[in-house]
Amino acid sequence: MFVSYKWLQDYVDLSGITPEELAEKITRSGIEVEGVEVPGKGLENVVVGHVLSCEKHPEADKLNKCLVDVGEEEPVQIICGAANVAKGQKVAVAKVGAVLPGNFKIKKAKLRGEVSMGMICSLQEIGVEGKLVPKEFADGIYNFPNNAIVGTSAIEALNLDDSILELSLTPNRSDAMSMLGVAYEVAAILDREVKLPELEYKTVSEEASSVVSVDVEAKEENPLYLAKVIRNVRIAHSPLWIQNRLMAAGIRPHNNVVDITNYVLLEYGQPLHAFDLDRLETNKLVIRLANEGETIETLDDAKRVLEPHQLVITNGKTPVALAGVMGGANSEVTDQTTNVILESAYFLPSSVRQTSKDHGLRSEASSRFEKGVDPNRVKLAAERAAQLLALYADGEVLNGTVAFDQLDKNEKSISIELEKINRVLGMSLTTDEVLDLFRRLQFDAKAKDEMITVSAPTRRGDLVIEEDLIEEVARLYGYDHIPMTLPVHSSNPGGLTPHQQKRRLVRQVLEGAGMMQTITYSLTNDAKAKEFALDVREPVKLLMPMSEERSNLRLSIVPQLLESVTYNAARQLDSVAYYETGSVFLQEEGVVLPREEEHLAGALTGLWQYHAWQGEKKPVDFYVAKGLLDALWERLDLADHIRYEKSTEENLHPGRTAAIMLNGKKIGFVGQVHPFKQKELDLKETYVFEVNLEPVFNTEIGELRYQTIPRFPSVTRDIALVVDREVLGGTLESIIKEAGGSLLKSVKLFDLYEGEHMENDKKSLAFSLIYMDPERTLTDEEVVKTHDKVLSAVKEQVNAELRG
Known part of the structure; x- marks a missing residue:
């Protein structure tokens, strides 16, 4: 608005x-x-000018040489290319020195040998939108009414300084x-008074009811319909002040009759429509529901096929308007119109909304009818329009109004206790203060024993329940004046549960590492339902799926993540790292509803790091995916509880996949998508992981303990162990840790060798071991003794030999 x-x-x-x-x-x-x-901010030196003479430019057929009075001692010569410029017109003139919108500076110029001291302007050139310019002046300069004063500001005359x-x-x-x-x-x-328009005007003795009749058949859709008759109207331009106000509100002026109906629509919020009485063919208006297949040509020159639920205004035979939406071309007011029927009505909001939606046709009228107009302004708006038509179209208003009225126009009564207002708002208003706020709103309000009763005016159709009154009190009193108070708690204030804290930590770690969170469908198809599932069982099928592609609840998040990777890879986003925390759904025997289990899943492909300046590229591999999980276990303080074991999973690479073990129990996997699956999805090398978060979140972790920085030196020993190829590095690491006891503080695998100097069925694994006692300096004998235990243990358990 x-x-x-x-x-x-x-x-x-x-x-x-x-x-x-x-x-x-x-x-x-x-x-x-x-x-x-x-609209006209910054525009100066644009005045009303009077074209004293206008003749063709001697050297250019499309230019005119005009002598224009701009209110100065001498008229000025202006060269103008507008086709509609003519002698005697009052026009907008930008004088030399003016700056028009777009930083267009007006300078003294010479066009084809003739001096031009300014510019005769169209409305568009001084900042008016083209869609608001009257059609008559859409392709040329604008003409002011003859009573415009020469030399005065054109910006003020057009109200562009508003x-x-x-x-x-x-x-x-x-x-x-x-x-x-x-x-x-x-x-x-x-807190000021409202000045309403005075509605006095003269009528002629002839009764409107003798000229037109109103018959409402669709009483539910149209409970109130009024018609006034105005004879001998003179179609012309509406007064400039009406045109200016319409353009300011975003409505294009047409003629005085149409402009007045639009003006009253803006003033009262009540849509009106004017019919040409003589083109109506009959002297009756019948309001009914449309017949199947009936047609109407509306004012936008579109032929529309009607449906039986749509309300129409007819002349007793054919439709002449879509009720509340748009008039018909067959009864349109034209330059030849002399007699007018003025319609003012209340149409059911849902009826107008449906008709407007059916035809894809929204208008200023329909937007107001859809939301509900004030029943008590229907008649007032008709009287106001009749008054203006008498004043500015020289119309003769016939006596009386032809009406059909079955509309309840009574005000709603709403009661509320003062205590509730104060309790909801957290305030301590008195009854007098609340009554004063309602007085300012011009609501009729009374109080008795702290019970306040308000008669909600019909103009405020949004006031229905107690809470609406509370809102009125709050907003008029001022939201910024409501005192700030802290809630009174009888218990401890809320916070995140440990489960919620850990879930947030998971997201922080992965996003901090560079992954992006996704939210994918929990629904999938039959083929993908069991893919990558940690717990393979029959998927839960929907009774009424939206499609076959979304017919099952998922058992794993990975298939949906791979869909996202494929989608983005097809759009040249070939380096992505996605993760998701969400539910999978496990069917339980004998239980109707499935059990939800929270999982974490990730998918990575392309380059993990790319530094063009250093010429460094780091593609995603197994250790990138595993490293992300390792960082997570560190933050969750679970690193000592997690192990990775070689694993074979369906749809994953047989040599690049590991099971994730928490305290000896499998909780997930990490690995490369099988090459066949990658080809099926049209993907390059892609790595995925999925973890059941419930055991992760539920694992009890000891209290955080701090240790002093060691004051005594550590001793490092590196060993290279030759073992059978089937022996896992993790197995060796566990044996070493157990044998090393309390003195062994760290074990790290730093090398794997399988080459020409090694037997075919053997491999060499090199570990770095750190021995230390925080209380004293270790002797060589103590380190050797413990180190020998380690070597003996790996020899006995996996037949490991020191590499010579």
Whole structure:
């Protein structure tokens, strides 16, 4: 909703408050003002000029040489290329020195040998949107009415110095879709009076009911319909001030009759429609539901096929308007119109909304009818339009109004206790303070024994329940004035559970390492349901799946992650690292609902590191994926509880896959996707992992203990052990740790050798061992004794020999 600051002053005294200050106050009261714009801001030296003479340029067929009075001692010569420029016109002239929108500077110029001292402007050239320019002047210069004063500011004459407030309205505040609605809001904020238009005008003795009849068949969809008759109207331009206000509100002017109906729509929020009485063919209006297959050509020149649930206005035979949406071309007001029927009605919001949706046709009228108009303004708006048609179209208003009225226009009564208002808002308002706020809103409110009863005016259709009144009190009192208080707790304040803390830690670690979180479907198809599952069982099938592709609950997250990798790889994003924490669904025998189990899964492909300047490339491999998990175990303090064991998993590479063991129990896997599966998914080398998080989160970890930095030196021994190829490095590491006892502080594998100097069925594994006692310096004898135990243990258990 665009609100003209100058227009608003017709209804509310805005003295002492700037447009920007008003916008701030409106926003603080609950209706957001998105911005304040002055269309002609910065435009100077643009005046009303009078074209004294106009003749063809002697050297150019498409140019005109004009002598223009701009209010100075001597007229100036201006060369103009507009086809519609002519002698006697009042036009907008940008004088030498003016700067037009787009930083277009007007300078003294010579065009084809003739001097030009300015520029005759179109509305578009001085900042008016093309869609708002009257069609007559859309492709040329704008002509002011003859009463425009030469030499005065054209910007002021066009009201482009006005401030336009753009309101961002929520659907419940349809009352603010009118100038009067905004006026009530502003008057309440500023605690000032609302000045309503006076509706006095003369009528002729002839009765409107003798000219037209109204028959409403669809009473539920149209409980109120009014028709007024205005004879002998003169179709012309509407007054400039009406045109200016329409353009400021985003509506293009047409002629005085159409402009007046649009003006009243903006003023009262009540849509109106004018029919050409003589083109109506009959003297009756019948409001009914459309017949199947019936057609109407609307004002936008579109032929529309109607459906039986759509409400139409007819002449008793054929439709002449889509009720509440758009009029028909067969009864449109034209330049030849002399007699008008003015429609003002209340249409059921749901009916208008459905018709508007069916035809993809939204209008200023339908947007207001959809949200609900004020029942008590239907008649007032008709009277206001009749008054303006009499004033500015020389119309003769026939006496009376032809009406069908079965609409309840009573105000709603809402009662609320003062204690509830204060309890909900956390305030200590008195009854008098609350009543004063309702007075400012112009609500009829009474109090008895701290029970406040409010009669909600029909203009405020959003007031229905107690909470609506609480909102009115809060926003008008000022949200920023509500005191800040801390909640009173009878128990400890809330916080994250240990489970939630660990889940967040998982995400922090992986995102800190460079992975991106995904959220994928929990639904998959039959073929993928069992792929990569840690616990293979029959998947849970949906009774009514949306499609075959989404017919089963997943047993693993990896297939969905690989879908995302494939999707992005097909779009040239070939280096990705995704992870997801989510549920898999396990069917339990004898239980109706499946058990949800929280898992962590990841998928990596492409380059893990790329430093072009150093010429360094690090592709994703098994150890990148394993390293991410190792970092996670470190942060969760589980590193000493986790082991990796060689594993064979379906759809994973047989030589690059490991099972993840927690205290001897398998909780997941990490490895490369099998080459056949990669080819099927059109992927390059890709690594995945999946972990059951429930045992990870539920493993009891001892309290954090700190140790002093050792004061005594450590002793390092490196050993290279020759073992059978089948012996795992992890097995050797475990044997060494157990044999080394308390003195052995660290064991790290740093080398693997399988070469020409090694037997075919053997390999060499090199470990670095650190011995230390935090209480004293170890002797050589103690280190040798413990080291010999280690060598004996690996010899006895896996037949390991020191490499010579």
